[in-house]
Structure formats: structure tokens, C-alpha cells
Amino acid sequence: MKRPLNPSGAGLWLGLALLAGLSLALDALATFLAFGDTPRAWDGLWLVGQLLLVGSLLMLGLRWRELAPLARLAWGLLLAYSLLNAALAGWPWLQARWLGPAQPATLSLVDAGRTLQWRGAPAEGDTERLRAQLAQAPAVRQVDLQGSGGSLPEALRLAALLRERRLDTRASGPCQGPCAALFLAGARRQLLPEAQLAWQRLGAPSLNPLLHTWALSLQHTLWQGMGLSADFAQRALLTRAPRWWQAEETDLIAQGGLSQADYPLDLVLPEPSGAQPQEYLQALRSHRLWRLLDARLPGTLAQAQALLVQQHAGGDTAATQLALHQYALDRERHLLAGASVEMRYRFLDLQRERLQALNKNDADCRALLAGSAAVRRKLGAELARQESVWLEDAAVEPRPPAPSRHVVALDAEVLRKTWNRQGLGLLDRLAAANERQALDCAPAIRLIEEVRALQPAQRKPAQRRLFD
Known part of the structure; x- marks a missing residue:
């Protein structure tokens, strides 16, 4: 025999309030489960709660005729809300637990x-x-x-x-x-x-x-x-x-989402034991600056990959990074040979700052001018960053037109009038190929400042002599 139901009693409204609270709690639990690595038992807790909630509402619905109009409205809204939320949370759960993805990984x-x-x-x-x-x-x-x-x-x-x-x-x-x-x-x-x-x-x-x-x-x-x-x-x-x-x-x-080596030109290298050539190529391709160098100077990545395969086989990662940096300086010379006047001017400024940072260590200054990567790596983080910025800008700038024969002949005349024979000799030593011919710190800094102080018509021929 059914127990009489008071259609407007406090017990009915308390029951609806408890069911509403259970519905909200289950919604919160479903949200928490969707965005966290929680124990799988919690999924079962949510499922049991949903069955209890919906079952209770359906049981109450069997006595629909005994409910007051306002209680019917509250019951209907709560049932609709609970079923919709159960569907929103339950469909992803059903897919994950039983249906699985259309194409597994x-x-x-x-x-x-x-x-x-x-x-x-x-x-x-x-x-x-x-x-x-x-x-x-x-x-x-x-x-x-x-x-x-x-x-x-x-x-x-x-x-x-x-x-x-x-x-x-x-x-x-x-x-x-x-x-x-x-x-x-x-x-x-x-x-x-x-x-x-x-x-x-x-x-x-x-x-x-x-x-x-x-x-x-x-x-x-x-x-x-x-x-x-x-x-x-x-x-x-x-x-x-x-x-x-x-x-x-x-x-x-x-x-910090991407791993970076200590020096801007360095790579995150694979473990040397058993490393495959393709791993070195992918390490190079993951580095923005090396990709830009290859776009400007095709073949850069292939040559760097061959260098890494050979150098890293010995297992010395520091020596490998140094060898890679030295190869980058070879690429830098090619960039300078095709760089604009503005980029060459920036390079001279940067070279002067490097020389000043060496604090009158003439041996290091000579090695720097001769293109020593080992010396560059001693100069600190800020100069390393500036080096990386210059390389990137030089790699992406539009190619300037090559000078004509007339310009080359005119350069020789301008240089002859601007510099005496000794001055031209010093200018050549500013971009020496080996340490014995390179300048010491003070004369190198002084000469760079002299070049920077020249009028544009005189400075351009001097830069072309240095870098072409």
C-alpha cells in the first residue's frame, strides 16, 4: 500500500532539495574527473550517484498526479537538468570506457x-x-x-x-x-x-x-x-x-617549453652511444637559427649533420658543440661576404664590444679576430645573445646587389687616397685568417673606431675590403 504523499509538505521539498544538491555534486565531480588524473574508482562513484539520482527522480515521477503544480514544475526541471548533465558527462565516459576511439593511436x-x-x-x-x-x-x-x-x-x-x-x-x-x-x-x-x-x-x-x-x-x-x-x-x-x-x-x-642548450648556437644532442644520423639532422632542424642559416646558405644543415656524426662519435659533447660553433663562424664569413652595409656596420660594432670585453688580453684578441669559437664562448651571455641576433638578422635580410666592376675599381682609388700602405696592411690584419697576422686588442679597437668614423663613401670600400 502506497504511503500518502503530501503534495506541498516540507518533506517533499526537502527531498527535492537533497536531490538537487546531489545533482550539483555529481556535476562538480564530473568536471573534476574531466580535468585531472583521478583514481578510476571515482568514475564508478559518479556512475552510482547518477543511477541513484535518476532512479529517485523517476520513482517520484510515478506519483506525478499527487504532486502540486509547483512541485511538478520543480521535479520536471530537476529531471531534465540531471538527464542533460548525465548525457554531457556520460557520453565521453562511455566513449573512453567502452566504445574507444575511432582510430587508436x-x-x-x-x-x-x-x-x-x-x-x-x-x-x-x-x-x-x-x-x-x-x-x-x-x-x-x-x-x-x-x-x-x-x-x-x-x-x-x-x-x-x-x-x-x-x-x-x-x-x-x-x-x-x-x-x-x-x-x-x-x-x-x-x-x-x-x-x-x-x-x-x-x-x-x-x-x-x-x-x-x-x-x-x-x-x-x-x-x-x-x-x-x-x-x-x-x-x-x-x-x-x-x-x-x-x-x-x-x-x-x-x-622554457623548448629545451635550449647553454650557448645560443648549441644543440640539444642525442646520447652519442648508438645515435643515428637522422637524430642529428632533426636536432638541427629543431633549432631556428640553424634553419635560417640553411635557408640563406643551402647545404648548411647537411654539412653540419656530417660534422656532428663524426665529432660526436667520440662521446665528447662539449668538443662537439665547440666544433659546431666553429662551423657556424665559417657560415658567418659567408654571410658577411653577402651582407648589406648596415649589417657589416653592426658586425664591426659587435666585434669592438668583444675586443673590449677581453680586457686587453692580446692573445685572445688575436684568436678572436682569426675566428676562434673557443674565445667567443668565453665572452658571456649578453654577447652570445647579440651574436645570435646578428646571425639571424643577416640570414633573413634581402640580398644586396653585387658591386659592379666600376665600383670595384673605384674602391681601389678611394682606399688608396684614404689609407696609406701601412693603414691598408692594418685593415687586412683586422680580418686575418690566422692569429699570427691578427692585431692586438688596442690597435684593433682603434682601427674599428677609425673605420666607423669614416664618411659613408669612404667606409663602404673599407668594409668591402674587410669582408668581400
Whole structure:
């Protein structure tokens, strides 16, 4: 026998209030589960709660006729709200637990088993797949990533595994959303020129606007926990799904999102033991300055790759970086030979600052003028940064027209009238090919200042004599 129901009693409204509170709590739990690596038992807790909520509302609905009009309205709204929220949160859960992705991520080995290629979106169970793959391939040192979308909680579990194994990561194509979490988990991180790291703001699986605000806060906390700044996370999360916000390489470098070597021209090199030539090429391609040098002087990357393969085989990373820097100075001479008057003027300014920084150490000054990378690497971070800026600007500036024969003949006449034979000899020693012919600190600085003080019509021939 049914118990009589008071259609307007306090007990009925208390029951509806409790069910409303349960609905809000389940919405909050679903939002938390969507943006965190939580124990899987919590999913079961949410499911049991939803069954209890909907079942209670349906049981109450069996006594529809006994409810007052206002109670009917409250019951109907609560049922509709609960069912819609259950669908919003339950469909992704159903896909992850039972349906799975339309195309599971593929894992394959390249570079003689040293690189694991990940292609696709993270999905439920991928962490165990990756763990099993790594157990069968102990030589893996790096994970090459491409993928868009997928399960963020599973991506966080995958990221934890990458950190546990201290594996490097490299993005070689679109790497969006959860894939970016995997990328940031790398011990060392490289971004190839065709890669796209992108983020988007995900909404809460709920109709409650307060939970959308909380979901945004959870995403801010998540990405900042991976090393991104609050400002970067805020900009990344301004773009709502399904659109993506792609980060610029310079932004990622400023964030520390990309691994950088100690010196601007240095590379993040693979472990020398068993390293493959392709790994060195990818290390070069992940460095913006080396890509620009190759675009201006074709063949630069191929020659640098051959140098790295030969030099790094001995296992001395410091000596390899020095040899690579020395090769960059050879590229610098080619840039100077085709540089504009303005770029040559900037180079002389920078060379003077280097000479002054050597503090009258004549041996180092002579080595610097002869093109010693070892001396350049002793000059400090600021001069290293200026060197990198000059190389980048020289690599991208428009090519100036080559001087005509008439100009070359006129240069000889201008130089003869501006400089005596001794002065021309000193000018040649400012760009000497070896240390024995190079100038000491004081005369070199003085000569650069004399060249800079010349009128443009006299300075251009002097620069062409130095650098052509």
C-alpha cells in the first residue's frame, strides 16, 4: 500500500532539495574527473550517484498526479537538468570506457629503435600500451609526437609515465590539446618546423555556468603545473573548443617549453652511444637559427649533420658543440661576404664590444679576430645573445646587389687616397685568417673606431675590403 504523499509538505521539498544538491555534486565531480588524473574508482562513484539520482527522480515521477503544480514544475526541471548533465558527462565516459576511439593511436619504432613514434589521440588504456611497448624496446630515448584531441586524463597518465622514464619528446606535426601535455612531460623537448603545438579551452560537462568557471580554473592550474606561466596559460585558454590557439616558437622558448642548450648556437644532442644520423639532422632542424642559416646558405644543415656524426662519435659533447660553433663562424664569413652595409656596420660594432670585453688580453684578441669559437664562448651571455641576433638578422635580410666592376675599381682609388700602405696592411690584419697576422686588442679597437668614423663613401670600400 502506497504511503500518502503530501503534495506541498516540507518533506517533499526537502527531498527535492537533497536531490538537487546531489545533482550539483555529481556535476562538480564530473568536471573534476574531466580535468585531472583521478583514481578510476571515482568514475564508478559518479556512475552510482547518477543511477541513484535518476532512479529517485523517476520513482517520484510515478506519483506525478499527487504532486502540486509547483512541485511538478520543480521535479520536471530537476529531471531534465540531471538527464542533460548525465548525457554531457556520460557520453565521453562511455566513449573512453567502452566504445574507444575511432582510430587508436599507433606506436612504431624508428632510428634503430631509439625513437618511438606516437600518432593519434590519447585514449583509455594507452598508458598500459605505452608501458608494454617501452618494456619491449629498452633502447627508446625519445617519443616523437603527433595527435589532436583525445582524453586529457589519459594524457596526464601518459605524461607521468614519460617523466618516470625520463624520455625526451619531439613534436613533428600537429600536437594539440592532450598531446601538448605529453610534449611538456619530456626531459628534453624539441619542436620541428612543421610541428604545431596548440591549446584550447574546454567547457565543463555541465549546464551550470559556475562549473564552467571552475573548469577554466582547473585548466589554468593543470597547465601551470606543467611549467607554463600564468600569462601563457591565460592566452592559450582564451580560445574555446573546437578552435585551437597555436603557440609561437619564441613564446615556447621564453616559457622554457623548448629545451635550449647553454650557448645560443648549441644543440640539444642525442646520447652519442648508438645515435643515428637522422637524430642529428632533426636536432638541427629543431633549432631556428640553424634553419635560417640553411635557408640563406643551402647545404648548411647537411654539412653540419656530417660534422656532428663524426665529432660526436667520440662521446665528447662539449668538443662537439665547440666544433659546431666553429662551423657556424665559417657560415658567418659567408654571410658577411653577402651582407648589406648596415649589417657589416653592426658586425664591426659587435666585434669592438668583444675586443673590449677581453680586457686587453692580446692573445685572445688575436684568436678572436682569426675566428676562434673557443674565445667567443668565453665572452658571456649578453654577447652570445647579440651574436645570435646578428646571425639571424643577416640570414633573413634581402640580398644586396653585387658591386659592379666600376665600383670595384673605384674602391681601389678611394682606399688608396684614404689609407696609406701601412693603414691598408692594418685593415687586412683586422680580418686575418690566422692569429699570427691578427692585431692586438688596442690597435684593433682603434682601427674599428677609425673605420666607423669614416664618411659613408669612404667606409663602404673599407668594409668591402674587410669582408668581400
